[in-house]
Amino acid sequence: MELHLIIEGGRDLSEQVYSQIIQAIRSGRLTRGQQLPPTRLLAQQLGISRKPVADAYSRLTYDRILVAHTGRGTFVGELGGAGARRVEGAQLASRDTLEKWMGWDTPFRQPFAHGRSExxxxxxxxxPAHFPQEEWRRCILHGLRQDSVDRGRYAPTEGVLELREAIVRHAGYARGVRCAARQVVVTNGAQQSLDLLGRILLEPGSVVAVEDPGYPIARSLFKSQGATVACVPVDREGIVPSKIPDNARLIYVTPAHQFPLGMPMSLGRKTALLARALEIGAIIVEDDYDSEFRYEGRPQDSLQSIDTHGLVVFLSSLSKVMLPELRIGYVVVPESILPALCIAKHLSDWHTASMTQHALAKFIDDGHLVxxxxxxxxxxxxxxxxxxxxxxxxxxxxxxxxxxxxxxxxxxxxxxxxxxxxxxxxxxxxxxxxxxxxxxxxxxxxxxxxxxxxxxxxxxxxxxxxxxxxxxxxxxxxxxxxxxxxx
The missing domain is CATH 3.90.1150.10 (Aspartate Aminotransferase, domain 1)
Structure with a gap:
């Protein structure tokens, strides 16, 4: 990587190198302890002889701005790197829009703002202590090998086929989800899934029905997209369908384990919710974030598995089951909205990291996830x-x-x-x-x-x-x- 210096003309070359390195240090582009290129290499990059560069380095070393270590190289010294320069803020035309973002509720952004308790x-x-690190390490190595086959190419926007097929098997086994691999889109966690769904289904002023109490991040996300959020009460059976507005385009629910109260949605309530969505033409987003861990009663069908009209989007976060820092999830979408979702994903970030996808596919298929x-x-x-x-x-x-x-x-x-x-x-x-x-x-x-x-x-x-x-x-x-x- 080249050190960014600009040489103008052919006069005072040593002075130009000296002053530009000083400027780079004062602006924060070069920081304390950072290594500089050898004089021969820097001279070659600048298209000048070595002597002006060597003279500039000597002056900077004498001034204690640089430190030379025999056999190691030349580094920015203790007196360098006072920090990035202060930039006077301009009056931005978008300042009012930026100000609105400061008002959004992000309660989980700093989970231990007051420090972690004993x-x-x-x-x-x-x-995290019980995560199978060794098995995951082997899967990561597999992912690196698989990635090398297509190195230098972008992966499919909807996700690596091996992972989507593995997700179909896992979601069908664990939650009774019925779908084909083509309906699965791999995302950077459930949060991106919600963002993409909002992009393709909502316009400013569109109504979104959410549970109250419910997941505050989803509520804020939809509002940030310009939607009107209708908060619908929940009772012991889940969200109350009769309270969902007639003009709702999207209904966000957590039926398997209501967030935050925890009760499951009854079968009768699921049926009523599906009927209400069909009546008003709304898409239901079923957030199934942690229901793999079930302790009592008989297994219950996911909302998606009993949907006969293509109204339910099933989304889940494998980060929640495995490790949060993985940031990987998926959505199972009806055919009617699949093309639009793939376009939105492509425009957003093209695709989720393919190496992680290959690793996760092997992790699932080898039985480690189960x-x-x-x-x-x-x-x-x-x-x-x-x-x-x-x-x-x-x-x-x-x-x-x-x-x-x-x-x-x-x-x-x-x-x-x-x-x-x-x-x-x-x-x-x-x-x-x-x-x-x-x-x-x-x-x-x-x-x-x-x-x-x-x-x-x-x-x-x-x-x-x-x-x-x-x-x-x-x-x-x-x-x-x-x-x-x-x-």
Whole structure:
């Protein structure tokens, strides 16, 4: 890589090299400890003789701006790299538009803004310690080898065929999804899936129906695309179809494990939801984010599997099951919207990284994903039992858990008044990371309660954490004002 210097004319060459290196350091383009090219190489790149470059290096070294190490090279010294230059901001024509983006709600962008607690109940985070790293490493090496076959070429926008075929088998096996490989589009996580669906289905002012309480990121994403978001209440069976507006184009739901409350949508409610979508011509987005982990009752069909009119888009995030940093998910789409979605994906980022896709296809086909889910199921089941036991005994005077049969988070409603904000603050100071349900409500009256993820806490730590929470609640019952002042 060439060092970007511009030589003009043939006079004062050494001075030009000297002053431009100084300028590069002051602007932050060259930083402290960064290595410079050898004098011979830089002279060749600039099209001048070596002597002016060597003279400039000597002056810079004498001034302690550069440091020369025998056998290693020349580096920017301690006095260099004071940081990037300050640029005076221009009055941008788009400043009002940019200002609007600062107002969007992004609650999960910094999940540990207050620091990670010793006993952490944050939701949506799987257990990384139990991920099969060695098996994944071998699959990554396989992906690198496969990638070398088509090196220098773009991959298919909808995804590598081997992965889409593997997803068809996995989704059919685990969730009863019925589709062909051509209906599967691989994305950079469920978040991109939602973004692409909004692009092709919505226009400014279009109505989107979302659950309330529900996933705040989806709500904000659709609003950022100019849509009008209609918040539809949920009850014990899921979203209430009769409350969905007649002009809704898109209905976003989490039927297998309602986010954030956790209850599954009943079969009768699924049927009613499909009928309502057919009546108004809306597309249903079924976000199936963590239902591979099921603990009670009989398996339930996905909404997509009982759709007979091509109204349901099934989306899932393999990042949630495996590791969040993978950022890989997929959508199963009806034929009617497939071409538009592929065009939007192509315009957005062309395709998801092919090496990761090849690796994931092998990970699925070799049985590692199923084994990982089974192992995770056992781990999460024990944590879930410990949490349910703690709420049924130690925390029963204050909270009642919302019935849930899947996933690795649950919700608990307070059945008497509890100052949730105070409980969270005191819990954090006691080493317990607790989270409120309030932020998941939008128009509906928020219910007091806790959102409890158990992907990041060990089973043996749950009893200790519950005991600490119980101690805080007992003190709060005795006088929250004293606690607040003394804290």
């Amino acid at each position: 006993y952490e109940f944050i939701g949506g985070t799987p257990s 084994k990982h889910i089974r192992r995770g199921h056992s781990i999460y089941a024990s944590r879930r039992e410990a949490l349910l036991r703690g709420f049924a005994t130690h925390l029963a005077p204050w909270f009642e858990v919302v019935p849930s049969t899947a996933g690795f988070h649950m919700a608990a409603f307070a059945h008497k008044y509890v100052d949730i904000d105070l409980l969270i603050r005191l819990g954090r100071r006691a080493g317990v990371g607790l989270y409120s349900l309030e932020g998941f409500y939008f128009e509906a009256q928020p219910r007091q309660g806790l959102f409890l993820g158990f992907g990041s806490i060990d089973t043996l730590d749950i009893d200790t954490a519950i005991s600490r929470v119980r101690g805080i609640l007992l003190q709060m019952d005795c006088g929250a004002e004293v606690l607040e002042v003394s804290d």
